[in-house]
Amino acid sequence: xxxxxxWTRLFNPRTVSFWVLMPFYPVMPFLVILWMNHSCYxxxxxxxxxxxxxxxxxSYVLGNLFGRHKIAELISPGKTWEGFFGGYLFVCxxxx
Numbered sequence: 001x002x003x004x005x006x007w008t009r010l011f012n013p014r015t016v017s018f019w020v021l022m023p024f025y026p027v028m029p030f031l032v033i034l035w036m037n038h039s040c041y042x043x044x045x046x047x048x049x050x051x052x053x054x055x056x057x058x059s060y061v062l063g064n065l066f067g068r069h070k071i072a073e074l075i076s077p078g079k080t081w082e083g084f085f086g087g088y089l090f091v092c093x094x095x096x
Contacts, residue, residue, distance in 0.1 A: 047095065054094035055087035062086025 011018040036045040063083020071079045 050094055051091050054090040057087075058090025059083040059087035062089070 011021065033045065036042065059079075060083070063078070063080045063086060066082040066086070067078075067080030069081045070077070071081055071084065
């Protein structure tokens with residue numbers, strides 16, 4: 001979706017740089033993760049995965065239980081401030 005909609009705003013499709021850089025754009029995050037896994041940044045990668053999964057879990061659980069105040073209804077109707085702070089609380093608990 002990003003390549004088809006946003007990539008043409010960053011680069012002109014009629015230029016060489018568009019066609020040279022486009023194949024690397026979706027692959028680059030995976031290459032960075034592989035590089036982090038095989039370097040001294042492995043603990044940071046572990047902390048990243050723990051943080052993301054804890055925030056998603058906390059946001060879902062506490063947002064469903066206590067969510068009343070919407071963040072941005074037009075963009076994402078299910079997101080609440082209670083879920084956001086629940087995710088933050090879960091991350092702080094998981095990393096402590």
